[in-house]
Amino acid sequence: MKLPLGFRYAATYAGIRKTKKDDVALIVPDQPARAAAVFTRNVVQAAPVKLAKQNLKISKGKVTAVLINAGNANCATRTGERVALASCKALAKALKTRPEYVVPASTGVIGVELDANLLTAPFPKLVEMLDAGNFQAVAEAIMTTDTRPKVASEEVQMAAGNVRVAGMTKGSGMIHPNMATTLGFVMTDAIADAEDLQEILRHATDRSFNSLTVDGDMSTNDTVLLLASGASKVRPSSKERKALQEAVTWVMESLAEQIAADGEGARKLIVVRALGFKTREDARKIARAISNSPLVKTAVAGSDANWGRVLAAAGYAGVDFNPDDIDIEMQRVPVCRGGLAANYDEDELKQKLNESEVRIRIVNRKGGKGEARFFTCDLTEGYIQINGSYRT
Amino acid sequence: MKLPLGFRYAATYAGIRKTKKDDVALIVPDQPARAAAVFTRNVVQAAPVKLAKQNLKISKGKVTAVLINAGNANCATRTGERVALASCKALAKALKTRPEYVVPASTGVIGVELDANLLTAPFPKLVEMLDAGNFQAVAEAIMTTDTRPKVASEEVQMAAGNVRVAGMTKGSGMIHPNMATTLGFVMTDAIADAEDLQEILRHATDRSFNSLTVDGDMSTNDTVLLLASGASKVRPSSKERKALQEAVTWVMESLAEQIAADGEGARKLIVVRALGFKTREDARKIARAISNSPLVKTAVAGSDANWGRVLAAAGYAGVDFNPDDIDIEMQRVPVCRGGLAANYDEDELKQKLNESEVRIRIVNRKGGKGEARFFTCDLTEGYIQINGSYRT
Numbered sequence: 001m002k003l004p005l006g007f008r009y010a011a012t013y014a015g016i017r018k019t020k021k022d023d024v025a026l027i028v029p030d031q032p033a034r035a036a037a038v039f040t041r042n043v044v045q046a047a048p049v050k051l052a053k054q055n056l057k058i059s060k061g062k063v064t065a066v067l068i069n070a071g072n073a074n075c076a077t078r079t080g081e082r083v084a085l086a087s088c089k090a091l092a093k094a095l096k097t098r099p100e101y102v103v104p105a106s107t108g109v110i111g112v113e114l115d116a117n118l119l120t121a122p123f124p125k126l127v128e129m130l131d132a133g134n135f136q137a138v139a140e141a142i143m144t145t146d147t148r149p150k151v152a153s154e155e156v157q158m159a160a161g162n163v164r165v166a167g168m169t170k171g172s173g174m175i176h177p178n179m180a181t182t183l184g185f186v187m188t189d190a191i192a193d194a195e196d197l198q199e200i201l202r203h204a205t206d207r208s209f210n211s212l213t214v215d216g217d218m219s220t221n222d223t224v225l226l227l228a229s230g231a232s233k234v235r236p237s238s239k240e241r242k243a244l245q246e247a248v249t250w251v252m253e254s255l256a257e258q259i260a261a262d263g264e265g266a267r268k269l270i271v272v273r274a275l276g277f278k279t280r281e282d283a284r285k286i287a288r289a290i291s292n293s294p295l296v297k298t299a300v301a302g303s304d305a306n307w308g309r310v311l312a313a314a315g316y317a318g319v320d321f322n323p324d325d326i327d328i329e330m331q332r333v334p335v336c337r338g339g340l341a342a343n344y345d346e347d348e349l350k351q352k353l354n355e356s357e358v359r360i361r362i363v364n365r366k367g368g369k370g371e372a373r374f375f376t377c378d379l380t381e382g383y384i385q386i387n388g389s390y391r392t
Numbered sequence: 393m394k395l396p397l398g399f400r401y402a403a404t405y406a407g408i409r410k411t412k413k414d415d416v417a418l419i420v421p422d423q424p425a426r427a428a429a430v431f432t433r434n435v436v437q438a439a440p441v442k443l444a445k446q447n448l449k450i451s452k453g454k455v456t457a458v459l460i461n462a463g464n465a466n467c468a469t470r471t472g473e474r475v476a477l478a479s480c481k482a483l484a485k486a487l488k489t490r491p492e493y494v495v496p497a498s499t500g501v502i503g504v505e506l507d508a509n510l511l512t513a514p515f516p517k518l519v520e521m522l523d524a525g526n527f528q529a530v531a532e533a534i535m536t537t538d539t540r541p542k543v544a545s546e547e548v549q550m551a552a553g554n555v556r557v558a559g560m561t562k563g564s565g566m567i568h569p570n571m572a573t574t575l576g577f578v579m580t581d582a583i584a585d586a587e588d589l590q591e592i593l594r595h596a597t598d599r600s601f602n603s604l605t606v607d608g609d610m611s612t613n614d615t616v617l618l619l620a621s622g623a624s625k626v627r628p629s630s631k632e633r634k635a636l637q638e639a640v641t642w643v644m645e646s647l648a649e650q651i652a653a654d655g656e657g658a659r660k661l662i663v664v665r666a667l668g669f670k671t672r673e674d675a676r677k678i679a680r681a682i683s684n685s686p687l688v689k690t691a692v693a694g695s696d697a698n699w700g701r702v703l704a705a706a707g708y709a710g711v712d713f714n715p716d717d718i719d720i721e722m723q724r725v726p727v728c729r730g731g732l733a734a735n736y737d738e739d740e741l742k743q744k745l746n747e748s749e750v751r752i753r754i755v756n757r758k759g760g761k762g763e764a765r766f767f768t769c770d771l772t773e774g775y776i777q778i779n780g781s782y783r784t
Contacts, residue, residue, distance in 0.1 A: 385773070
């Protein structure tokens with residue numbers, strides 16, 4: 001991975017989660033970075049989400065540190081806001097910066113008090129540890145029920161030199177579109193102002209984290225942050241900004257795919273494409289309904305080409321269409337033509353559905369140019385096992 | 393069970409489903425009954441749904457027979473409409489009535505051709521078998537993945553004599569609110585006209601089948617039919633009509649509860665009540681979001697009082713509220729007060745959550761008078777097993 005210049009990372013175990021696995025992490029730009037962020041749209045918002053919003057407003061998008069903890073969401077607690085504020089202050093002191101330049105982010109259980117002392121105790125040690133090589137360690141520290149860390153990177157050539165984009169994220173339950181979804185941190189060493197970054201992030205989020213569903217649940221803590229260090233000394237021209245946007249989108253799409261593929265209990269990534277609908281929004285509704293359908297997701301788990309469930313899910317998406325105009329493909333095999341069963345070899349298709357990536361494509365022959373893609377995963381016994389015993 | 397007078401029933405095995413279990417059934421009023429119906433709002437509608445609508449329109453709500461089959465939804469098939477039409481014609485001939493007075497209803501797999509000959513062959517035998525005592529046999533014949541038949545009845549005293557209401561229904565996957573949901577047949581021997589029945593059915597459906605979710609999926613075949621034989625010779629006065637409405641609502645609420653309790657793989661019925669929200673619609677959105685949340689449903693499966701998930705689900709319901717005003721109870725134990733953890737005995741509550749019925753109550757202290765109730769079930773490994781292998 002070619003990491004963006006100008007960022008250092010650190011992670012350690014602070015004792016917030018029970019298992020001894022790093023649970024506090026820092027991302028620190030060498031110079032104040034420019035930042036853009038998207039947050040959960042849940043009415044119930046965790047204390048760090050509220051404080052992060054407030055800090056970014058006061059700092060006008062300048063960030064000198066990102067403070068992340070796993071194991072406790074710091075949400076719906078008595079001391080939540082005090083803890084979030086105190087930890088930002090303590091970190092600012094350790095880094096000799098202003099508390100308003102620190103962005104806090106938490107993930108973990110809801111409704112349990114977070115001990116500020118546990119969180120802040122390792123700050124001196126963490127600051128000492130900061131190193132450009134610790135990117136992967138932070139990606140591992142932010143994991144909760146994830147089975148593997150999720151990272152992606154991209155390098156773009158510009159007239160004045162190369163710029164790099166690298167991101168990390170965590171899943172893998174309580175994932176739902178229509179919001180920032182989970183924790184995601186994307187760094188670039190391009191020079192960019194906060195406005196450009198916000199536009200790039202909006203575009204990339206729409207196509208990645210907001211096109212992702214594991215279980216339809218929407219967390220109280222979701223935060224995606226895009227940071228630009230400027231350390232490449234390359235300021236993309238207005239034309240090149242498009243290339244930067246594409247690189248960020250590509251990285252975030254990869255992260256979203258990885259979240260879906262590592263959805264709680266998932267054995268398969270499902271990529272749903274809807275094409276030929278009136279608008280992109282219509283296509284999104286169709287793709288989302290299919291991706292959210294437990295019946296579709298269990299059918300894929302069982303390698304069952306049950307396209308009737310795909311058609312039925314499209315039918316309740318809230319989009320008007322004529323079923324007679326609908327074609328459906330699974331693993332590129334036509335299973336439904338004009339709303340009716342196509343001729344296909346069940347056994348052959350069952351084999352193909354055993355693969356770790358399943359592609360479902362639904363096309364409206366007479367709709368329009370609206371298209372959308374959604375990422376999800378199959379629904380297995382593993383999801384139930386993980387979530388029936390998460391707190392205990 | 394006190395059954396309504398004036399109805400006969402029959403069921404037999406026609407070979408539509410693979411397992412040898414009754415799969416065709418009739419409900420036949422002695423005299424043409426008055427009927428009201430609600431159907432799926434899915435854009436994709438099965439042939440019998442389309443024909444049932446058309447027939448009820450032509451007959452102005454008169455019904456001389458209900459023809460039901462399980463094992464095949466007769467949806468998204470080449471011959472669907474022809475098969476539905478031919479079977480109504482054949483039955484009308486056998487019963488010496490008009491095809492437009494027959495209401496067809498199908499449930500089962502989507503996208504597989506239904507053999508009209510299989511369906512119609514047993515009609516003479518079925519007509520022969522018609523008997524007032526076969527109510528339970530029909531309730532069993534309409535089952536698909538249900539583990540038990542679902543029936544309910546009620547008797548109401550009116551000035552001119554008693555009237556009876558009895559219903560049957562089937563679940564148990566592809567259950568979702570906002571529509572008629574699954575197959576339901578409710579009979580009464582009161583005298584009522586189609587308009588009254590439609591109003592009674594609308595009211596009762598809103599509080600029962602439309603307040604029910606097993607997996608958030610919406611079928612293509614859902615039909616609920618309310619039939620009045622008039623055989624009690626009692627015509628409820630305008631005041632008594634309210635009592636009839638209550639009896640129908642009670643029967644349908646019981647049926648909806650039974651569907652949730654027998655949800656695919658379910659071990660527990662979950663009843664969610666939302667109170668103190670601005671409007672009934674707001675309260676419904678909150679109760680529905682909680683009922684649809686896989687995280688809430690798996691927590692209940694694991695007897696885990698994870699109220700944070702309840703609060704988070706309420707937070708993404710699309711209703712504006714202040715989390716600080718929210719109280720949550722599980723099994724009548726306060727678990728959240730003013731958006732924060734309440735003091736309760738985890739072990740004691742875990743015991744209570746092991747019961748077969750789990751009650752979740754969410755109250756907005758400062759909202760209003762809007763309240764709603766929703767039925768759902770826990771989400772277990774069984775759901776995955778059933779739906780990963782339904783067709784195979």
